[in-house]
Amino acid sequence: MQKILITGAGGQLGSDCLRTFSNAGEVVGLDLPEVDLSDRDACRAALDRIKPGIVVNCAAFTAVDVCETDPSCWKGNRDLPKNLAEWCGANGAFLAHVSTDYVFPGDKPLFQALEESERPNPISEYGRSKLAGEQAVTEATDRFAILRTAWLYGANGNNFLKTMLRLTLQHPGKTFKVVNDQYGSPTWSMTLAKQIRAVVDAEATGIFHASSEGYCTWYDLASSFLDQLNIEHHFVPCTSDEFPTPTKRPQNSILENGHAKALGLNIFKDWKTELDEFVRMHGETVIEEIRAL
Ligand SMILES: NC(=O)C1=CN([C@@H]2O[C@H](COP(=O)(O)OP(=O)(O)OC[C@H]3O[C@@H](n4cnc5c(N)ncnc54)[C@H](OP(=O)(O)O)[C@@H]3O)[C@@H](O)[C@H]2O)C=CC1
Numbered sequence: 001m002q003k004i005l006i007t008g009a010g011g012q013l014g015s016d017c018l019r020t021f022s023n024a025g026e027v028v029g030l031d032l033p034e035v036d037l038s039d040r041d042a043c044r045a046a047l048d049r050i051k052p053g054i055v056v057n058c059a060a061f062t063a064v065d066v067c068e069t070d071p072s073c074w075k076g077n078r079d080l081p082k083n084l085a086e087w088c089g090a091n092g093a094f095l096a097h098v099s100t101d102y103v104f105p106g107d108k109p110l111f112q113a114l115e116e117s118e119r120p121n122p123i124s125e126y127g128r129s130k131l132a133g134e135q136a137v138t139e140a141t142d143r144f145a146i147l148r149t150a151w152l153y154g155a156n157g158n159n160f161l162k163t164m165l166r167l168t169l170q171h172p173g174k175t176f177k178v179v180n181d182q183y184g185s186p187t188w189s190m191t192l193a194k195q196i197r198a199v200v201d202a203e204a205t206g207i208f209h210a211s212s213e214g215y216c217t218w219y220d221l222a223s224s225f226l227d228q229l230n231i232e233h234h235f236v237p238c239t240s241d242e243f244p245t246p247t248k249r250p251q252n253s254i255l256e257n258g259h260a261k262a263l264g265l266n267i268f269k270d271w272k273t274e275l276d277e278f279v280r281m282h283g284e285t286v287i288e289e290i291r292a293l
């Protein structure tokens with residue numbers, strides 16, 4: 001029976017990958033604090049012990065604003081995938097690695113979607129460190145799939161939707177500004193996990209864009225989520241300039257899943273259909289989780 005290692009197994013995507021791969025072989029999850037996979041020796045020792053035939057790397061440093069000032073971001077986003085890819089290359093294992101829309105600058109004219117063939121040119125430390133991770137993977141092994149996803153939300157862990165729900169529930173009636181000039185494709189981590197499984201099962205290699213079909217703004221996303229939950233909200237659309245953050249974020253990070261479509265592997269539906277399904281399945285639990293904070 002093949003062994004499948006899921007890294008970042010306690011995170012948002014990793015926990016959904018554990019479930020999605022559960023009937024694909026013997027699944028092993030790894031996360032901090034058990035092993036720091038950005039440490040080369042610790043990573044090697046862990047993989048030598050587990051001996052996976054497939055590695056699905058969901059581990060990363062995902063606090064985008066913190067990346068601007070914390071060099072640990074480069075450990076999690078460049079060194080960690082490099083260590084995994086070197087081990088996979090030397091041991092013949094297949095590596096599925098997850099990357100981000102933030103490797104692009106966001107200056108492509110609206111609303112043209114970004115193809116896999118386009119040149120990344122990140123505008124944030126997070127994006128630069130993730131691009132360095134992609135490059136390390138491609139240099140260390142041939143048997144890899146890099147899946148670039150965007151605007152993830154899911155049942156486990158933290159995400160933008162939970163933040164906006166928390167702000168609303170903790171401050172009823174209060175207005176919140178939400179950026180309405182950045183466009184992307186919100187993606188449910190469970191659907192991404194299924195897309196990763198489809199790519200791995202097909203042993204398809206190369207770079208894949210992997211986000212929901214269609215696009216919206218952060219304001220559209222927050223409003224749709226709260227509407228679907230039937231919770232009154234007072235979100236006010238604003239420009240990026242009116243909501244300053246330490247990190248500049250891409251204006252257009254709409255991804256086109258061209259590679260997966262060409263191989264007949266794309267499973268994503270429209271972002272709104274995906275969000276509605278997420279709310280049907282997990283809405284009540286998410287509200288309870290946020291109310292308990
Ligand atoms: N979240 C999003 O909106 C998006 C995410 N992505 C990418 O998708 C992937 C999954 O993201 P998501 O599930 O949201 O991320 P999470 O932050 O929820 O999970 C990442 C996991 O990796 C673990 N981890 C971090 N550093 C190490 C390390 N050195 N050794 C071992 N484990 C480590 C974290 O542990 P701990 O929590 O203890 O630090 C955490 O459990 C990442 O590659 C991310 O860059 C791409 C686009 C959008």
Ligand SMILES: Cc1cn([C@H]2C[C@H](O)[C@@H](COP(=O)(O)OP(=O)(O)O[C@H]3O[C@@H](C)C(=O)[C@@H](O)[C@H]3O)O2)c(=O)[nH]c1=O
Binds near residue numbers: 062163176
């Ligand atoms: C909390 C909040 C955020 N915003 C804005 C800030 C920003 O432009 C946008 C999203 O903010 P967040 O900080 O939640 O999301 P951010 O960390 O930028 O999300 C990114 O995470 C990484 C890991 C990725 O790879 C990306 O695909 C993307 O999902 O919403 C508001 O406008 N109002 C608010 O009240």
